[in-house]
Amino acid sequence: MSKEELVKQGMQAVLDGDEEAAMEVANQVIKEGINPVEIINEALTPAMTQVGDGFANEEIPLPGVLVAAEAMTKAIEIMEPHIPKEDMAKKLGTIVIGTVEGDIHDIGKRIVATMLRVYGFEVHDLGRDVPINDFVEKAKETNADIVGSSSLMTTTMGGQKILEEKLSKEGLKDKIKTMIGGAACTQEWANKIGADCYAEDVNETVLKAKELLK
Numbered sequence: 001m002s003k004e005e006l007v008k009q010g011m012q013a014v015l016d017g018d019e020e021a022a023m024e025v026a027n028q029v030i031k032e033g034i035n036p037v038e039i040i041n042e043a044l045t046p047a048m049t050q051v052g053d054g055f056a057n058e059e060i061p062l063p064g065v066l067v068a069a070e071a072m073t074k075a076i077e078i079m080e081p082h083i084p085k086e087d088m089a090k091k092l093g094t095i096v097i098g099t100v101e102g103d104i105h106d107i108g109k110r111i112v113a114t115m116l117r118v119y120g121f122e123v124h125d126l127g128r129d130v131p132i133n134d135f136v137e138k139a140k141e142t143n144a145d146i147v148g149s150s151s152l153m154t155t156t157m158g159g160q161k162i163l164e165e166k167l168s169k170e171g172l173k174d175k176i177k178t179m180i181g182g183a184a185c186t187q188e189w190a191n192k193i194g195a196d197c198y199a200e201d202v203n204e205t206v207l208k209a210k211e212l213l214k
């Protein structure tokens with residue numbers, strides 16, 4: 001099957017929230033020797049973004065979002081071990097990432113974590129609903145270069161400000177760069193709290209993470 005056909009089917013599987021179809025596409029991608037990154041970028045992420053927008057416009061109900069997220073996650077789980085990894089010797093840096101306390105949205109953060117790994121970063125993904133202290137402790141433990149936090153809700157983005165304050169208090173702001181992302185965040189918010197950078201999507205995240213470490 002051609003890549004174009006798999007992109008089309010992958011998109012449709014996520015839009016329909018069809019887990020079986022998404023897994024079938026993932027298996028086909030591996031069988032055809034296609035780089036899974038292309039399918040994640042060209043099919044799964046745009047489809048999930050479309051579903052997210054549909055939910056925001058009240059065109060897609062909540063269960064529709066959940067099945068779409070599940071279909072996407074299953075496909076990524078199958079493909080992730082087959083993503084060509086950069087030579088470990090070329091490790092670009094260490095990143096601790098997570099979704100802030102009180103916030104369970106993790107689809108975008110997981111995509112970001114996967115892609116950062118693909119592009120040569122050592123990524124420690126703390127998951128979602130992560131206490132702010134855990135970001136700081138993990139960063140110290142792993143000697144992290146960057147701490148990335150995701151927040152999709154206005155009610156939880158305050159956690160990112162607390163994170164900046166805690167890092168400053170521990171004297172770590174000079175050593176560790178911070179990145180923020182997720183639907184609630186903007187460049188203005190990053191400026192306001194003193195985060196080193198804001199990235200709107202996965203491609204910008206990878207680019208800016210590389211820039212931060214230059």
Ligand code: B12
Nearest residue numbers: 052103104105106107108148150153154181182183201202
């Ligand atoms: C999917 C979804 C859910 C799913 C989450 C499933 C999961 N496992 O993640 C479920 C159904 C569980 C859910 C629950 C809720 N949700 Co919801 N949800 C969404 C939705 C529709 C899509 C989010 C998504 O996955 N988008 C697709 C991904 C690919 O995009 P992304 O997350 O933005 O990630 C990209 C970038 O932001 C960036 N990025 C992401 N993280 C990071 C991190 C770093 C460091 C960087 C650099 C970049 C980066 O890169 C990613 C890839 O390109 C959004 C709407 C929206 N437009 O965002 C609402 C939305 C975020 N939810 C919302 C709300 C209110 C809720 C609930 C409170 C609903 C309720 N009443 O129960 C609960 C929250 C529970 C909680 N405590 O967290 C509101 C938040 C409003 C606000 N301003 O505060 C939104 C905006 C919907 C709306 N318009 O009302 N939700």
